[in-house]
Amino acid sequence: MSNKTAVQSRLSDVIFYSIDKAIRSYRQYAQKQIRENGFDITIDQWLVLQALVENPGIKQQDLAEMVFKDNASVTRIIDLLVTNGFLERTVHATDRRKTNLTITNKAVNMLESMKPVIAANRRIALKEVSAADIQTVKRVLEQIAENCKR
Amino acid sequence: MSNKTAVQSRLSDVIFYSIDKAIRSYRQYAQKQIRENGFDITIDQWLVLQALVENPGIKQQDLAEMVFKDNASVTRIIDLLVTNGFLERTVHATDRRKTNLTITNKAVNMLESMKPVIAANRRIALKEVSAADIQTVKRVLEQIAENCKR
DNA sequence: GGCGAATATTTGATATATCAAAATTTTATT
DNA sequence: AATAAAATTTTGATATATCAAATATTCGCC
Numbered sequence: 322m323s324n325k326t327a328v329q330s331r332l333s334d335v336i337f338y339s340i341d342k343a344i345r346s347y348r349q350y351a352q353k354q355i356r357e358n359g360f361d362i363t364i365d366q367w368l369v370l371q372a373l374v375e376n377p378g379i380k381q382q383d384l385a386e387m388v389f390k391d392n393a394s395v396t397r398i399i400d401l402l403v404t405n406g407f408l409e410r411t412v413h414a415t416d417r418r419k420t421n422l423t424i425t426n427k428a429v430n431m432l433e434s435m436k437p438v439i440a441a442n443r444r445i446a447l448k449e450v451s452a453a454d455i456q457t458v459k460r461v462l463e464q465i466a467e468n469c470k471r
Numbered sequence: 472m473s474n475k476t477a478v479q480s481r482l483s484d485v486i487f488y489s490i491d492k493a494i495r496s497y498r499q500y501a502q503k504q505i506r507e508n509g510f511d512i513t514i515d516q517w518l519v520l521q522a523l524v525e526n527p528g529i530k531q532q533d534l535a536e537m538v539f540k541d542n543a544s545v546t547r548i549i550d551l552l553v554t555n556g557f558l559e560r561t562v563h564a565t566d567r568r569k570t571n572l573t574i575t576n577k578a579v580n581m582l583e584s585m586k587p588v589i590a591a592n593r594r595i596a597l598k599e600v601s602a603a604d605i606q607t608v609k610r611v612l613e614q615i616a617e618n619c620k621r
Numbered sequence: 622g623g624c625g626a627a628t629a630t631t632t633g634a635t636a637t638a639t640c641a642a643a644a645t646t647t648t649a650t651t
Numbered sequence: 652a653a654t655a656a657a658a659t660t661t662t663g664a665t666a667t668a669t670c671a672a673a674t675a676t677t678c679g680c681c
Contacts, residue, residue: 331525332518332521332522332525332537332538335593336597336605336608336609337494337497337593337596339608339609339612339613339616340490340493340494340497340608340612341494341539342539342612342613342616343490343612343613343615343616344487344490344491344494345539345668346539346615346616346619346620347487347490347615347616347619349619349669350619350620351619352669363636363637365636365637366636368482371482372482375481375482380659380660381659381660382658382659382660387482388482389491389492389495389496390637390638391638391639391640392659392660392661393637393638393639393640393660393661393662393663394636394637394638394639395660396660396661396662397636397637397638397661398636398637401636416646416647416658416659417645417646417647417659418645418646418647418658418659418660419646419658419659419660420659420660443485443487445618445619446487446615446618446619447486447615447618448614448618449614449618450611450614450615454607454610454611455486455611457604457607457608457611458486458489458490458607458608458611458612459486459489460604461600461604461605461607461608462489462490462492462493462608463489463492463493464598464599464600465493465496465497465596465597465600466489466492466493466496466497468595468596468597468598468599469496469497469499469500469501469595469596470496470500495638499639502639513666513667515666515667516666530629530630531629531630532628532629532630540667540668541668541669541670542629542630542631543630543631543632543633543667543668543669543670544666544667544668544669545630546630546631546632547631547666547667547668548666548667551666563629566628566629566676566677567629567675567676567677568628568629568630568675568676568677569628569629569630569676570629570630
């Protein structure tokens with residue numbers, strides 16, 4: 322009885338299931354640590370802020386691509402960041418369709434004091450994982466993302 | 472100039488960034504294929520249905536854990552599955568706190584005809600990825616999930 | 622047998638995801 | 652210069668994520 326097509330694959334055997342589980346576990350853990358250390362910000366808001374720090378002057382569309390979100394989500398996350406005093410939004414001088422996004426001092430300070438927490442989160446999540454394995458995982462996941470582009 | 476703590480890590484260098492990117496890319500791709508093949512269901516709804524098929528009689532709490540969602544999300548996904556005629560919800564005979572979740576024929580048939588699409592999605596997403604690499608990725612991601620349990 | 626603790630699910634409030642459509646502004650073409 | 656096409660962001664509608672609180676039921680214990 323060797324029937325290739327009849328092989329039953331259970332959810333838990335599928336690599337995408339592992340990927341989903343890992344990222345959700347990490348996000349839950351990281352978010353909890355952030356809150357417990359007194360920072361009132363979501364992971365996604367932090368991600369957008371951090372991307373802006375690393376790429377000042379970027380337009381929202383490119384920002385969205387960078388954090389794997391669509392424009393609508395980014396608009397709304399930015400709304401909240403502005404509401405909470407982490408960002409300032411002004412119209413672009415030469416292209417009025419765009420917006421200038423400026424990080425406030427409040428945000429800069431917060432990001433700075435969050436660094437140890439972020440570092441600890443990553444360190445704990447990667448306990449017992451070798452550098453070689455990390456490289457392998459990154460390479461494979463990049464390949465998967467590439468394969469799904471079309 | 473060798474200062475360990477001063478190393479700047481960019482978002483794109485972080486493994487969690489790769490994990491996020493991979494799962495989002497796959498989900499987008501898979502969802503698009505599902506729609507384009509005429510199936511009117513979300514990935515998450517499919518996931519819940521599939522978990523129910525593999526674990527008949529499971530209670531919602533365990534179901535939630537199995538698909539890495541919280542109880543509230545599962546309740547609402549089930550609401551939609553019932554509304555759309557894929558599930559039937561009845562009260563448990565001996566414990567009226569619980570609900571019996573029964574998959575309708577409509578759902579069974581749909582899951583069956585979705586199989587080729589799901590298989591193709593996985594095959595395409597994993598193109599050029601070796602079996603050994605898949606095993607490594609799964610092992611590492613399980614470790615990460617384990618590390619984040621507390 | 623009654624009462625408090627524990628269990629299972631739902632609901633409310635807010636944040637994010639996704640798609641399509643709308644609104645605004647710029648660019649290209651003639 | 653007028654107009655259509657393209658680019659950028661926002662809005663609307665619906666689905667999912669998360670946490671806390673509410674509901675309903677069962678269990679443990681006296």
